[in-house]
Amino acid sequence: MWAFIWIFNVVALTRSGDAWLGLFYFLIFLIPASTVAVLMLKRKKVTSGLSLDERLRHFMFALQGVVLACWSYDLATTHYAIDVARLATEINPLGWPLGILGALAYYGPTLVMMYVLLFRIKQKLSLYAGVVLSAVALFMGSMNFNAGASNFQVFLATAYIMPEIRLNLLVLLVIVDIISILAVGRFYGKHMLPVHKKLNFWKSFSNR
Numbered sequence: 001m002w003a004f005i006w007i008f009n010v011v012a013l014t015r016s017g018d019a020w021l022g023l024f025y026f027l028i029f030l031i032p033a034s035t036v037a038v039l040m041l042k043r044k045k046v047t048s049g050l051s052l053d054e055r056l057r058h059f060m061f062a063l064q065g066v067v068l069a070c071w072s073y074d075l076a077t078t079h080y081a082i083d084v085a086r087l088a089t090e091i092n093p094l095g096w097p098l099g100i101l102g103a104l105a106y107y108g109p110t111l112v113m114m115y116v117l118l119f120r121i122k123q124k125l126s127l128y129a130g131v132v133l134s135a136v137a138l139f140m141g142s143m144n145f146n147a148g149a150s151n152f153q154v155f156l157a158t159a160y161i162m163p164e165i166r167l168n169l170l171v172l173l174v175i176v177d178i179i180s181i182l183a184v185g186r187f188y189g190k191h192m193l194p195v196h197k198k199l200n201f202w203k204s205f206s207n208r
Contacts, residue, residue: 003033005073008149012156020161027173034181057118057127063134064111067141071103074144077151085158088151103144110137 006029014022081088082096092099114133117126161169 005069016156018160020166021159024173027177030177031180060130060134061114061118064114067137070141070145071107073148077148081151081154085154087154
């Protein structure tokens with residue numbers, strides 16, 4: 001989900017905002033994207049032996065990451081609109097930043113409850129309850145994403161990169177991207193076996 005949000009930002013910046021910012025956002029996106037791509041390729045080898053039920057449980061728990069990504073996007077854009085651009089106000093009665101506590105009071109317990117239902121109780125009924133909780137959490141996350149996309153319009157209207165530093169910043173980001181991709185590929189290529197052992201350790205630990 002974080003990748004979708006970041007690509008959404010890149011497209012929006014390129015079309016309606018500063019195209020240079022869109023390019024810089026894309027180059028920054030390549031740094032974590034390369035790491036995630038390598039980890040996903042390695043993870044397929046590690047999790048290929050899981051049953052369908054276990055994969056479903058892992059998938060539903062991963063959906064909580066989608067929800068938290070939407071919430072983080074809302075927080076980041078709200079911070080920019082209120083604290084940086086100073087062109088917006090918080091409508092929550094608690095104000096900003098105390099308004100964060102409202103969503104945190106929901107997402108925190110939900111995350112803990114999902115973990116208990118999916119990986120501690122491990123019954124069919126708990127799996128069905130997890131589906132319901134996931135649906136509600138995704139609905140809440142969609143509202144956060146919508147609010148974040150609305151706040152991002154403030155960034156589109158105000159963000160700007162000074163011409164005298166554009167080329168230097170571009171060269172710097174390209175160099176960082178190349179180093180990051182080479183380092184990630186080399187590191188995880190050498191350390192696949194320890195990662196596999198760590199995953200087995202945590203799996204055995206959670207089954208106790």
